Structure formats: C-alpha cells, structure tokens
Amino acid sequence: MSRVEALLREILERVTPTPAERERVSSAVERVVKALERAAQELRADVRVEVEGSFAKDTWLSGDVDVDVFLLFDPSVPVEELRLKGLQIARRAAELLGVSWRERYASHPYLTLELGVCDVDAVPAYRVPSPAHIKSPVDRTPFHTAYVEGKLDANPSLRGEVRLLKRFAKGVGVYGAEVKVEGFSGYLLELLAIHYGSFLSTLKAAAKWKPYRTVIDPEGHYGDPREALKRFREPLVVVDPVDPKRNVASPVSLDSLGKFVAAARAFLRRPCPEFFYPTPQPLPPLEELLRQRAVVAVKLRAPPLPEDVLWGQAKRALRALAHGLERFGFTVFDRAAWAGEGELVLLFELEALELPPLEKHYGPPVYSDHDERFISKYAGGGCVAGPYVEGDKWVVIRPRRIRRADEALAKLVATYNIGEDLTLSARTGFEVYAGESVLGAAASAEYKRFLGEWLIRRPPWLLSSGN
C-alpha cells in the first residue's frame, strides 16, 4: 500500500460515521420528519416532507452533520402562504419535539431545530415537476439530491471519495458557498468526485485548473466549453447537471479557487494529514508581530443581519476602504474581516503606517479653464515645488496633509459609503487602531487567533508537510 493510500484509508476511517453515530442521527431525523408531518396535518397543509442534503445522500462527515428536511408545497400555493405555513409547521414540530429553534433566512425564512445530536433545518420549498419550473433556488435541491443519489447508488464506493474531498476542502479552508468563505458547496464537491471518479483524480485534475478557463460539464449540456465560458464569467465553471443555465461553482471566488488548486498540487507532492485536519499553529507573540508589520483596523458594531448579508457588506467595505487608503497614498498589502460577539473588525495590512512628508499632486490640464484657480491656489505658497507643467498638466509637490494611516482610515470610515447598514453603524460610533493596539480591537481569544493566523498567512499544510 502506497503512502497516500495508507493516509487516505486512515482519513476515511475518521470521516465515515460509525454505525452508532449513524443510528443516533437517523432516529433523530426520523422523529423530526414525523413531527413535521404531524404538524402539517394539524395545520391542514398539503406538504410532502422529504430529507435532502448530505444526510439523504449519505455523504456527511462524522461528527459534523447538519440535516436538511424540506417541506415541499404544491406550486399553486402562493409564496406568502408557503412562507407563513412553512414557519408555522416547523415551529409546531419543535413544540411537539420539545426542542429549541432559531429562525434563519435563505430564499425563504426557515427554522433550525436544535436536536442535540444534530441541527435540523426545516426548509419550505416547492415540489416542481422539473428544474425548469423552479420558483426559487431551494426548489432545485430535491433534484440535486436525486441526481447525486442515483450516481452514488450506482457506485457506492464514491461516497468515501466524496467524504475525503469534503474533508480536504474543509481542511484547506474553502468549504462552503456562503459569502464569508466564497468556496465549494457540498453539492459541488459531490459533483467533482462523481465526475472525476475519485478523490485523487479530482485533485489531479484541479492541479491543472486555470481560472476563467476551466469548464466541467458532467452531463455535456454544452457542446463547446467556450459556449459555457461565454455564459459564465466566473473563475470556475461547473455546469449543473440538472440545470444547464446554472454554474454550480458560481460562489467560488478566485481566492478560494487558488487555494484549492495550490493545496491540491501540494498534497499530490507530499500527502499528509494536515490537509484534512490542520492542527492550530503555534503563534509568536502578537505584539511583536504587530510591531514588525503595519496594520490598521476599525471596529464597528455588527448590525443584526443574516450572515451572508453582513459578510457581503463587510467585504464591500474592505474593498472600498482599501481603495480609499490607496487614494491617500498608502500601499495595501492585504485586508481581512473578523466578526463575532456583535462586533465587526476590518483589518488592513499596509506597507507603512506613515507616508513620506511630500506628495505629487496633479492639477488640471494646461488648456483647461480651471488652470487659473489651481495656479493662484499654489503660486503664493502651500507647495514646495511648482506649480509646474508636466506633459499637458499642471503639477505641484506639496506637503501631505494626512500622513498617518489611522487618521486616514478614521476619515474614510466617517465619510465613505461602506454599505447601507455598516455606514449607519459607523455613524453611531467606531474605533480605529494602529500597530500593537490592533490586538485589543476585540477581546475574544478567537479574534486573537484569527489575527495571528492572518498575520502569519501561511497555510497549516505548508508548515508541517515540508511543502
């Protein structure tokens, strides 16, 4: 047995649920299904209760299962009724089961029932005759489940390959289609394992993927991959087998794709368990790290928004503020966001916390009628060189008004539109940190670990694999 085979066998053992775990989750799911069916009956709703997702497909990871139970309504039911009835049924089922729940939101609001052994999402959707008839994205899920189940039933050993691939994606930090991760959904990873036939074949293929040039079309919906590339202008294209108009990989960002490709190549060179189960890295003292680097941060109250909405705004804010800092003259090396405990911390690593004293400032073209104002503004002083003409523009070299990064960041946060809710939050107050003080932006140990790993910015599998 080769080294990689031995490793994969070892990992497979860890990711495959034991019969006891399987039994525990199954009986919990059965109880939920029965409770939902009874609740639907009580509320006189014509609903089919169906288990979907990785549990239904038997591709879930040991110790790590979220079960999706769908409440499938007839397409003739108005959407308002579906939403209302869906929540009523789920709440009533929770009551019958005597478990707590929380409301969440995807295409429609849905309930997560907290069963103890696992969480179960009760998701209302429409039972449509085909993916061409869907009324909202969740309606596609039953077709995904059926497609994958069919493929896996025909070749049951693929379930292990899917589990390895999911664990790998988790281990290297690209699992999940949510905005925070912008990575690979479970369904996407299942399609890849099925398409390429195994975990290792998937990695071997991924090692050669090129962003914006790779098309995977399992059911051959497109005769020519260039057709698909023209339609889907995203880093990776995986045509949905059940719906040719959809790119299953559309949530995958260039960053996540890059990480996956990099990890795949490194794993093939030197396989090791760190790719699946990264051990937390030992962090050098953070104060020292921050002293060597040039980091600024702003802390806002996190508005109470759905995760994806909050992360969507946070990422837009990072982009806008980084752009603003560059307009001030700073060079932004990297940026990141941390959210927790009702707080949002936006982090920027710069080339330097302070800019040189002078800047070159371009004025209007020489032939413009704004020339006189520019000239008279500077001719009397306020600049150390000029006004002079360079090419067809007026120019001055002048003292920089804002040289410190924290000052610039505070000004930007106070004046920029950084997303509707974040701008509102900033109006009620925010704090700016620079250098060592960034460590104190949030109190939790989780924040400090996040900050440390962001500063080191080295994948765990690089540290121990010798890659």
Next chain:
Amino acid sequence: MSRVEALLREILERVTPTPAERERVSSAVERVVKALERAAQELRADVRVEVEGSFAKDTWLSGDVDVDVFLLFDPSVPVEELRLKGLQIARRAAELLGVSWRERYASHPYLTLELGVCDVDAVPAYRVPSPAHIKSPVDRTPFHTAYVEGKLDANPSLRGEVRLLKRFAKGVGVYGAEVKVEGFSGYLLELLAIHYGSFLSTLKAAAKWKPYRTVIDPEGHYGDPREALKRFREPLVVVDPVDPKRNVASPVSLDSLGKFVAAARAFLRRPCPEFFYPTPQPLPPLEELLRQRAVVAVKLRAPPLPEDVLWGQAKRALRALAHGLERFGFTVFDRAAWAGEGELVLLFELEALELPPLEKHYGPPVYSDHDERFISKYAGGGCVAGPYVEGDKWVVIRPRRIRRADEALAKLVATYNIGEDLTLSARTGFEVYAGESVLGAAASAEYKRFLGEWLIRRPPWLLSSGN
C-alpha cells in the same frame, strides 16, 4: 494704447536689430559668402553659396544671431564628395578669413566659423528642383527660406510678430528643436506667426491647443485634419507648407507644448516682460532645499558626442533609470539631466530616499510548475508572511533587500543598459549622490543654478506676474 500693446512695443524695440548691428552682421556675412565662393572656385567645386535661415529672412533677434550659409551642390555629386568638398571649402574659407572654426554635425558634417560679431554655419546641401527631390533634410531649407521670405515680403510688419514670438518661446524655455529642448524651431514659429497673422493671435490660438488633437495646415494640404492626425501621431501637428509629408512640429515634446500653452494663457491674462526676458530667480539655500526633498543623482563622464546624440542618450537613461527605481519600489516625482564641463548629472526627485522595511512580492500562479521552487524558497523562512495564495498567485511579504535610493541607483547604473555610450562611460566609473550631497555632484555655478531652478520648478513668469 493698451497695456499689452505698450509692453509689446517695448519688447519689439529690444528684439529688433539696430541699423548699426544689422550693418555689422551684414558685412561679416558678405565677407563669408565671398570667401566661400572663392574657396569653391579654388577647389573647382560647382557650388552655389546662399544665405539661409533667420538672417536671410530678417527674423533674427538682436544680440542673438547665428547665420546659416549653405553650399549648394548639384544633386549628381555623390554624397561622400559633397561631405568632403563641403568641409574643404569651409576650412579654406576660414583660412582666407583668418577666423577659427569648429566642426559639427547635422545631416552632414558642417563647419561653424567664428566671426566674432556672429557665428556662421557653412552647411553643405543639394540644390534640388523641389522638396520632393531632397536627399537629406537640410536640402529642404532653401525652400523654407523662400516660402517664409515670400510671405514676409508681402506683409513686412509680420517680421516684428515673428521676433516677438521667438523671444517669447525663448523666454518661456521652449525655443529650439534640439533634443535637449524638444521645442519650437525658428521656422515653426515663423509659420505660426504667418498663419495666425500676429504674435497675439498665435497666443490666443495656442491657449486652446489640445495635444494630439491640433492640426495647423497653412497651405491646406490635407482636406480633413483627421487625415493629418492619423499620419502624424505627435503632440502638435503643423504641416510643412513646402512638404505635406512632414510635420514641422514633430520635435515638439508634450512637455514643451504644455509649457507653451500654459505660458500663452498666463500671458493673455496678465502680460509682463518676464515672459520674454525672465530675470534669474533668487534661490533659497540649496542645502536646505535638498534636506526637505528626496533627491538622488548619478554623475558620469559625458562621452564626446554631438549634443543631440548625448541628450538623446541622457533622456533615454533618465527614463530607464526612473523605471528601474520604480521597480525597486520608489515613487519618482521628477527627473532631469545637466551636462557641462565633460560631465553629465542625472537627477531624480523621489517621494522618499528610503523605503519601508517590508515589501509584497508576487510569485508564480498556483497552477504553474514554478510553484514548488517558490514555496520551498520561502516556506523555511526569508519572509514575514506567507507563502500564501491571493487570487491565483503565490505571494509573500518579505524584508526589502534594498531600501536606500542611492544603493538602488548605483545598482541600476552598474547593471542597466542606459544607452551605448553612457553604459560604456558608466563602466569606467560613476558617482552616486543622495540628499544634500547632490549639491556637490558638479562644481560649476551653472549646475547649482540649474539644480536650484529644477528644485523650485516654478516658471519665472509665475513668480512676478502674479499669475
């Protein structure tokens, strides 16, 4: 009389040669022509001696005349014979006149005879039937002379307008088509004054010139200005009246055009003598100026090349070295060259003399086969963050090896190709200066004045005109 009319009358008086000066130069030129004719006879050369240029056209400036005397050969004479005979005739004429001379080079080598009252260039060329038959650019000159003379004879007051325009171009620093200036030739200024009808009309037109979009076509050779713009991709297009294939303004750089337009607008707003006769600006102490700014310089021995060749190489070297400094991470505000006393000083003003300690360094794409080398180079150390993946590339944050501008410049000069002769000169030695020491790069007072004006970088007419 308006303020501007009074001013122009005053300037016109200064630029128009007095009868006595005119007499002195005329008799000198007459002697030269006779000597050349006699020399040609002695050497049995079929040569027509003809006075060309601003003296022939009577557009020269008082106190500032160079006379061009052409030795016009028959087109059947081989070019080697023209060159040899041309020099022989001029040298013999100098002997007959008992004056000293120096050899120079344009299309062909030529001699400058030092008459005392003025210099006279004796330039060999071909007497061709039309500009379509020219064998070298100087052959066009007699046609230029004839064209301008014809126009000025028809409207003699234009001579004053030409003189004002020439003095203005001199005053604002854009007179001359040589590579050092890349400005407006005397012929170009004559054409402009003729075309627009007066000094003031020329300035009024120039105030609205837009680079790469302005076409002046005095004889209407092109039906549509877009045709001319397609042919001449230069900042300013002035179609040669005697040769439609030639842009008389082709030597004019964007910088020179910009300066001319800026000065024209400023003059029209607030006319003052400074535009014609700038008074040397009082310079603040240069050490202090250099302390506030971030200037580096390199001094080379200037190779013994024709002016235009030396300046061509100097400008290419400035561009190459500025580009190199930016690749090191420096921001280059401006650059300039000074040549004198066999030395060439290349100057660069930067945003800062020292760069921050860390830099972001991009490695290969994740899917490239160079990834392993990059990863193994940095995974063991040598960087403070990463290797990590950003987009589809490997990246590290690493300590900068070269942070000081003088160090970077020395490295560039030692390794870059900065033009054939300058590279050779650099191989025999060069010196690098930074900060205050830049003042000592050359000893002459002329260099110090140049450096001071370059640091202040404000046109003299801005200082005193209140513009």
